[in-house]
Amino acid sequence: xxxxxxxxxxxxxxxxxxxxxxxxxxxxxxxxxxxxxxxxxxxxxxxxxxxxxxxxxxxxxxxxxxxxxxxxxxxxxxxxxxxxxxxxxxxxxxxxxxxxxxxxxxxxxxxxxxxxxxxxxxxxxxxxxxxxxxxxxxxxxxxxxxxxxxxxxxxxxxxxxxxxxxxxxxxxxxxxxxxxxxxxxxxxxxxxxxxxxxxxxxxxxxxxxxxxxxxxxxxxxxxxxxxxxxxxxxxxxxxxxxxxxxxxxxxxxxxxxxxxxxxxxxxxxxxxxxxxxxxxxxxxxxxxxxxxxxxxxxxxxxx
Numbered sequence: 001x002x003x004x005x006x007x008x009x010x011x012x013x014x015x016x017x018x019x020x021x022x023x024x025x026x027x028x029x030x031x032x033x034x035x036x037x038x039x040x041x042x043x044x045x046x047x048x049x050x051x052x053x054x055x056x057x058x059x060x061x062x063x064x065x066x067x068x069x070x071x072x073x074x075x076x077x078x079x080x081x082x083x084x085x086x087x088x089x090x091x092x093x094x095x096x097x098x099x100x101x102x103x104x105x106x107x108x109x110x111x112x113x114x115x116x117x118x119x120x121x122x123x124x125x126x127x128x129x130x131x132x133x134x135x136x137x138x139x140x141x142x143x144x145x146x147x148x149x150x151x152x153x154x155x156x157x158x159x160x161x162x163x164x165x166x167x168x169x170x171x172x173x174x175x176x177x178x179x180x181x182x183x184x185x186x187x188x189x190x191x192x193x194x195x196x197x198x199x200x201x202x203x204x205x206x207x208x209x210x211x212x213x214x215x216x217x218x219x220x221x222x223x224x225x226x227x228x229x230x231x232x233x234x235x236x237x238x239x240x241x242x243x244x245x246x247x248x249x250x251x252x253x254x255x256x257x258x259x260x261x262x263x264x265x266x267x268x269x270x271x272x273x274x275x276x277x278x279x280x281x282x283x284x285x286x287x288x289x290x291x292x293x294x295x296x297x298x299x300x301x302x303x
Contacts, residue, residue: 002212002241007280009243009287010270011222012041013050014263016249017061017090024252024259030056031067035074037263038082041247044267047287048083048127049075050249052090063090068119081284083293085127085164088152091116092131095140110143113151121159126293127190128161132175133168136199146175150184157186162291165191168200173214180216188218190291192245195233196226203229208240220291226250234270238277246270 014037015028028037031053038049053067054060068086075082095107104110120128130152134143156163163185165176179185193211195203201211208223215221222243225233230251234244246266254260254269271281288295 004239004241004277005243005279007282007286008238008274009047009282009290010045010267010274011048011050011085011243011245011247012038012044012046012263012267013052013245013247013249014038014041015052015054016247017052017087019248019252021059024248026259026261027059027248027252028263029054029059031070032074035071037248038071038075038084039078040262040264041267042079042082042284044264045271045281046082046267047282047284048085050085050087050129050245050247051125052087052249061090063116063119065119065122068123072123072125081288081295083127083284083287083291084125085129086120086123086125087129088117088120088156089129089131089166092142092144093137093140094143107140113148114155117152117155120161121155124159124161126162126288127164127291128156129166130156130163131166131168132172133166133200135168138198146178149175150179153179153184162190162293165189166194167191167211168194168197170201170211170214173211177214177216187216188220188292189216190220191215192222192224194224194226196229203233203236205236205240208236208242212240212242224250228253230266231269231273234273235277238274238279244270244274 021027028034053062055062091109091111093109095105097103097105131144167173195201201207203225222245223237224245237244247263260266
């Protein structure tokens with residue numbers, strides 16, 4: 001049994017990998033727009049920002065180190081305490097050819113695990129995500145084998161970066177617990193349940209409680225609602241003893257039929273929900289203390 005916390009942190013996922021400019025004109029695309037969205041989310045109350053980057057010319061997802069570096073430097077020039085959580089999700093998608101499924105078709109991004117975390121080794125953010133899901137994703141598949149995620153975790157560990165383990169179904173939690181047992185991951189673990197992706201965890205209070213009860217007792221978790229479950233997910237996560245996440249990666253509407261004008265507006269709504277339920281919002285410094293992160297950044301952490 002976990003009771004709601006007196007204080008929680010908000011994470012804002014500002015652009016993501018799958019949201020498209022066609023879905024919302026407010027999606028940040030360029031490094032400057034992504035950095036500004038992160039800074040705006042921080043002003044609204046986010047202690048952590050989750051960062052993907054995109055090709056400024058096309059708006060499509062990118063893994064270009066230069067874009068990541070640009071975003072990080074822009075944020076750090078104005079805010080040294082905001083906690084940066086950078087993705088390692090891209091690079092695991094496989095699209096089988098229709099006539100020869102062993103052969104990759106266009107859209108496949110599958111690559112060597114170390115390449116997926118190359119930017120983490122260079123930039124050394126406070127946190128980076130690690131996805132443990134091997135699952136159907138739309139008409140394609142995402143592949144994160146136990147061997148490959150252990151190789152990625154090794155790079156994170158050597159870089160001194162704390163993983164946030166993204167969990168899309170209960171089998172992912174079993175893999176996480178095995179990785180904790182063999183030392184591939186070390187506790188206290190930071191993790192999130194991603195609810196609302198087709199063929200993964202479906203959003204409900206029962207899902208949150210079920211997943212939470214599979215975690216180690218000292219785990220810090222966030223239940224993330226995707227799409228229309230974004231803000232109900234905020235309440236469900238808080239009430240189950242977790243933290244919260246919102247942002248244009250996860251949803252594009254602020255309320256039914258109303259597009260969110262910014263990531264900051266989504267953070268403001270999440271903050272109102274949590275405060276109305278009786279909690280307070282952690283500052284970045286308080287979240288750093290909770291998660292065992294440095295309270296101040298040295299120049300080497302921005303290189």
